[in-house]
Amino acid sequence: MKKPDIIIVDDHLIFRQGLKTLFTVENIATVIGEASNGIDFLELLTHLKPDLVLMDIDMPQMNGMDATQKAIELMPDLKIIAFTMFGDEDYYYKMVELGVKGFILKSSGIDELEKAINNVMEGDSYFSNEVLRNIIANFGRKNSPKSNEFANLTEREMEVLQNICLGLNNDEIAQKLFISAKTVKSHRSNLLEKTRSKNTPSLILYAVKNKIIEI
Numbered sequence: 001m002k003k004p005d006i007i008i009v010d011d012h013l014i015f016r017q018g019l020k021t022l023f024t025v026e027n028i029a030t031v032i033g034e035a036s037n038g039i040d041f042l043e044l045l046t047h048l049k050p051d052l053v054l055m056d057i058d059m060p061q062m063n064g065m066d067a068t069q070k071a072i073e074l075m076p077d078l079k080i081i082a083f084t085m086f087g088d089e090d091y092y093y094k095m096v097e098l099g100v101k102g103f104i105l106k107s108s109g110i111d112e113l114e115k116a117i118n119n120v121m122e123g124d125s126y127f128s129n130e131v132l133r134n135i136i137a138n139f140g141r142k143n144s145p146k147s148n149e150f151a152n153l154t155e156r157e158m159e160v161l162q163n164i165c166l167g168l169n170n171d172e173i174a175q176k177l178f179i180s181a182k183t184v185k186s187h188r189s190n191l192l193e194k195t196r197s198k199n200t201p202s203l204i205l206y207a208v209k210n211k212i213i214e215i
Contacts, residue, residue, distance in 0.1 A: 004051035004121050007033040009041045009067065010083065011059045015106070019054070028114050036060075038067025045074055052121060053080045055100075057091055065091055065098065072099045079120050084131060092135060096201040102126035103201075115167065124169050125200040132165065135208050152194055158212065160187040165204050165213040 006029045008016045016034050023029040033048050035041035037059045053071070057064040068080055081102040082095050092103065101120045104113060105128055116126035153161070156177075163173045170188070174181040188200070197203040207213045 003027065004029050004117065005032045005049070006030065006117075007035065007041065007044060007048065007050040007053045009035045009038070009053060009059070009064065010056040011036045022110050026110060026114070028110075029117060038062025038064065038070070041067050042070055042074075045071060049075075051079065052117060053078060054083060055080050056083045056106075057095070058085070065094060068095060068098045068100060081116055081120055081126065092131075093205060096199070096205060099199075101199075101201060103131045104128045105130050119167065119169055122169060125204065126167055127165070127201070127204055129167075132204075132208060132213070135205070136211075136213075153191070157187050157191055157194075160184060161191055161203070161207055162213055164188065164191075164200065165207050 006023070008019055008031060010016050013036070016036075020031045020034070023031055029052070032050060033044045035044055039062045041053075041055075042062075055064045055068060059067075064082060068082075071078055071080070076099075078099075080100045081104060082091075082100050083106045084091075084103050085106055095103070102116050102125050104116045104126065108116075108128055108130070112128060116128070119126040159177060160173060163176060168176065170181045170184045173184045177184070191197070191203055192199070195203055195206045197206050
């Protein structure tokens with residue numbers, strides 16, 4: 001698979017430089033641009049065509065949420081992974097609605113970041129386990145009621161959903177459950193329809209809200 005061309009959007013120069021060095025040394029991606037805020041990032045999009053954007057949420061001048069919304073209006077197929085820190089939970093649903101494909105903690109290691117990039121580049125999504133635990137804890141604090149909607153899911157669909165939430169792609173789920181990748185894809189489509197989720201990140205948040213998954 002071709003190394004993706006990436007833009008890093010974060011207001012900390014040292015963090016951006018560190019990522020750029022890691023991507024080069026580990027041969028993971030090619031960084032074609034950097035920006036310290038959403039305004040500078042949108043300017044880059046006028047002449048750069050990245051495969052993927054790594055987007056910080058909390059930035060000066062224009063934050064990651066506003067930048068994501070404007071960027072996807074310009075480039076609807078743009079793939080974005082949001083960098084997050086503890087305390088950003090209230091932004092997750094909005095970022096998913098805007099089209100973000102993944103969430104990963106800024107403190108995550110390079111192996112997890114590489115997996116997130118690969119998943120998203122292959123058309124899937126990625127939530128780090130730490131992020132999912134954080135979301136679950138946040139729902140617990142808000143005493144979110146448990147919905148009974150998921151009662152319509154079959155046992156196999158529940159298994160597939162659990163593994164989607166663990167970050168496995170179709171091939172990995174197929175191998176784990178001893179079924180074909182085509183069957184997994186069919187179950188994924190059924191899950192999206194039954195839960196009225198528009199994409200995989202929305203499906204994962206549905207599973208969290210309804211306390212279907214165990215992390």
